[in-house]
Amino acid sequence: MNIFVILKRTFDTEEKISINNGKISEDSAEFIINPYDEYAVEEAIVLRDQHGGEVTVVTVGSEEAEKELRTALAMGADKAVLISNEDLDSQDQFTTSSILATYFKEQEFDLILGGNVAIDNGTGQVGPRLAELLNIPYVTTITSIKIDGSTVSIDRDVEGDVEKIETSLPLLVTAQQGLNEPRYPSLPGIMKAKKKPLETLELDDLDIDEDDVEAKTKTVEVFLPPKKDAGKILSGEIASQVKELVSLLRTEAKVI
Amino acid sequence: MGKKVLVLAEVRDGELRNVSYEAIRAAKEIASDGEIVAAIVGAGVQSLAEPLIHYGADRVLVAEDEKLKNYTSDGYFQALLQIVDAEKPEGIVFGHTALGKDLSPRLAARLQAGLVSDITSLEKVGENVVFTRPIYSGKAFEKKTITDGIVFVTVRPNNIQPLEKDENRSGEVTPFSVEIKDLRTIVKEVVRKASTGVDLSEAKIIVSGGRGVKSAEGFKPLQELADVLSAAVGASRGACDANYCDYSLQIGQTGKVVTPDLYIACGISGAIQHLAGMSNSKVIVAINKDPEASIFQVADYGIVGDLFEVVPLLTEEFKKVLVKS
Numbered sequence: 001m002n003i004f005v006i007l008k009r010t011f012d013t014e015e016k017i018s019i020n021n022g023k024i025s026e027d028s029a030e031f032i033i034n035p036y037d038e039y040a041v042e043e044a045i046v047l048r049d050q051h052g053g054e055v056t057v058v059t060v061g062s063e064e065a066e067k068e069l070r071t072a073l074a075m076g077a078d079k080a081v082l083i084s085n086e087d088l089d090s091q092d093q094f095t096t097s098s099i100l101a102t103y104f105k106e107q108e109f110d111l112i113l114g115g116n117v118a119i120d121n122g123t124g125q126v127g128p129r130l131a132e133l134l135n136i137p138y139v140t141t142i143t144s145i146k147i148d149g150s151t152v153s154i155d156r157d158v159e160g161d162v163e164k165i166e167t168s169l170p171l172l173v174t175a176q177q178g179l180n181e182p183r184y185p186s187l188p189g190i191m192k193a194k195k196k197p198l199e200t201l202e203l204d205d206l207d208i209d210e211d212d213v214e215a216k217t218k219t220v221e222v223f224l225p226p227k228k229d230a231g232k233i234l235s236g237e238i239a240s241q242v243k244e245l246v247s248l249l250r251t252e253a254k255v256i
Numbered sequence: 257m258g259k260k261v262l263v264l265a266e267v268r269d270g271e272l273r274n275v276s277y278e279a280i281r282a283a284k285e286i287a288s289d290g291e292i293v294a295a296i297v298g299a300g301v302q303s304l305a306e307p308l309i310h311y312g313a314d315r316v317l318v319a320e321d322e323k324l325k326n327y328t329s330d331g332y333f334q335a336l337l338q339i340v341d342a343e344k345p346e347g348i349v350f351g352h353t354a355l356g357k358d359l360s361p362r363l364a365a366r367l368q369a370g371l372v373s374d375i376t377s378l379e380k381v382g383e384n385v386v387f388t389r390p391i392y393s394g395k396a397f398e399k400k401t402i403t404d405g406i407v408f409v410t411v412r413p414n415n416i417q418p419l420e421k422d423e424n425r426s427g428e429v430t431p432f433s434v435e436i437k438d439l440r441t442i443v444k445e446v447v448r449k450a451s452t453g454v455d456l457s458e459a460k461i462i463v464s465g466g467r468g469v470k471s472a473e474g475f476k477p478l479q480e481l482a483d484v485l486s487a488a489v490g491a492s493r494g495a496c497d498a499n500y501c502d503y504s505l506q507i508g509q510t511g512k513v514v515t516p517d518l519y520i521a522c523g524i525s526g527a528i529q530h531l532a533g534m535s536n537s538k539v540i541v542a543i544n545k546d547p548e549a550s551i552f553q554v555a556d557y558g559i560v561g562d563l564f565e566v567v568p569l570l571t572e573e574f575k576k577v578l579v580k581s
């Protein structure tokens with residue numbers, strides 16, 4: 001089976017955010033594989049081990065994303081592709097999905113996995129957009145996937161409820177927390193990853209004209225949420241604190 | 257000048273979700289003086305259309321088909337595409353719900369449109385509409401515009417104030433006949449896990465428990481407080497990981513993102529990934545026995561104490577004052 005994972009390099013979830021020159025500052029930030037994409041990598045490896053075939057991880061991003069691709073290779077993926085788009089100053093989810101679609105139209109694939117959302121931009125658009133551009137079905141926020149021949153059975157998380165879905169390959173799915181527990185790369189895995197193929201493609205290599213994938217949206221400002229004033233920590237007997245709290249919620253905060 | 261804007265109304269358990277009205281309000285801003293057309297899709301949903309008019313829609317299209325009984329991307333996509341082809345809207349608004357998140361990117365891809373997901377507010381700046389949305393799990397915000405083509409956005413529930421309900425408003429409710437071809441994904445069954453009762457993402461009040469609740473049994477006093485306040489019960493990942501409650505309750509970076517008027521955190525330390533899901537709540541109350549817990553840094557009001565003592569007292573006190581008023 002030809003399995004692909006689309007993944008993104010993102011800030012570590014622990015990172016504090018600061019703004020420099022109107023942009024999110026990346027200085028000294030730690031980067032990771034987007035946590036939801038990590039579930040996708042893990043599931044791809046498990047499915048390959050069950051059904052045979054190959055796992056290819058693909059990212060659209062800067063050269064630095066090579067580090068996250070190597071991590072995925074160390075986990076057990078077979079090949080990596082970095083589609084470099086550093087020079088594009090105007091890009092959004094329309095851009096990324098268009099670039100990926102152009103790449104995938106030249107590939108033979110049975111299954112494409114991704115995260116259901118990236119924790120930086122938080123749009124969750126690229127997966128479903130890509131599936132539409134490739135004219136294949138997709139299922140988002142999956143917590144289980146079983147493949148039997150060309151029949152695919154999926155559990156999909158829908159705001160806490162579970163949909164039992166049946167569909168077929170080729171298919172695109174996006175991972176939700178609960179799909180699996182991603183493995184840590186082992187030391188031998190890390191050694192092997194250094195020798196696994198990692199191909200870098202430029203937009204030219206894909207015959208993409210920058211103008212055709214120009215963003216449809218524009219970010220005009222980035223800002224931090226207003227700092228909250230220090231809250232009120234109540235004191236005294238617990239019973240009187242409780243009374244005070246209820247009264248504050250009614251008269252000061254006016255939420256009850 | 258004015259734009260025609262299409263709103264997808266959303267039905268859950270035979271009722272319209274509030275986010276539908278919030279979407280109409282957002283559509284109003286985008287439309288200027290243009291027309292708001294609401295679409296309602298499903299099977300047996302005709303009778304739900306009227307309130308959409310009362311909340312500001314000018315017309316409602318009802319697209320019904322047995323194949324639309326359960327949401328599937330394929331079914332709804334075909335219905336929406338036929339509606340868009342017929343109506344040619346210049347703007348589209350969905351809720352940023354499980355359904356909206358799943359469907360909107362696909363429709364945007366087909367229409368070659370830009371899509372601004374998960375907006376929490378919007379404003380008119382000259383001819384443009386500027387949308388605000390959280391990024392980095394609410395640690396920052398960005399303002400965006402759509403530079404080309406259809407203006408397509410999804411609105412985060414509980415953030416945009418719907419218009420005042422006006423039962424005297426009138427408008428046409430018309431069936432829209434759709435042709436739904438084969439579905440490539442089939443929903444065999446829906447297993448209900450999310451607690452019936454108040455929907456977390458739309459709840460005005462949430463009582464949330466963490467590892468400090470100590471057991472599944474320990475959620476009982478929280479549920480009692482929630483019942484008195486008509487609130488929903490939520491949880492930290494700590495509580496879910498420890499099996500005190502179902503993952504469907506998890507709030508945070510990898511759980512639900514909520515924006516209630518009041519969030520009561522009980523026995524939750526306030527890890528950055530938890531804050532990501534609730535820090536935009538209007539008022540936050542923290543109950544924790546550790547005065548150093550980081551949850552107190554985002555709390556508006558805090559009680560340092562044992563939740564098993566504080567929460568039942570709170571329930572009693574609310575019972576008293578809510579009966580009086």
Ligand SMILES: Cc1cc2nc3c(=O)[nH]c(=O)nc-3n(C[C@H](O)[C@H](O)[C@H](O)COP(=O)(O)OP(=O)(O)OC[C@H]3O[C@@H](n4cnc5c(N)ncnc54)[C@H](O)[C@@H]3O)c2cc1C
Nearest residue numbers: 466467468492493494508509510511523525530545546563
């Ligand atoms: C990639 C990633 C994603 C994550 N996503 C999420 C997410 O979506 N949501 C989330 O919540 N977490 C998430 N986490 C986990 C997060 O880092 C924390 O581990 C988790 O939030 C801790 O849960 P907690 O506050 O319930 O537990 P703890 O941190 O153990 O805190 C328990 C608190 O209860 C207090 N307490 C104990 N007993 C009592 C008592 N009797 N009365 C009052 N207070 C008491 C303690 O003082 C303590 O502050 C994520 C982590 C990672 C790495």
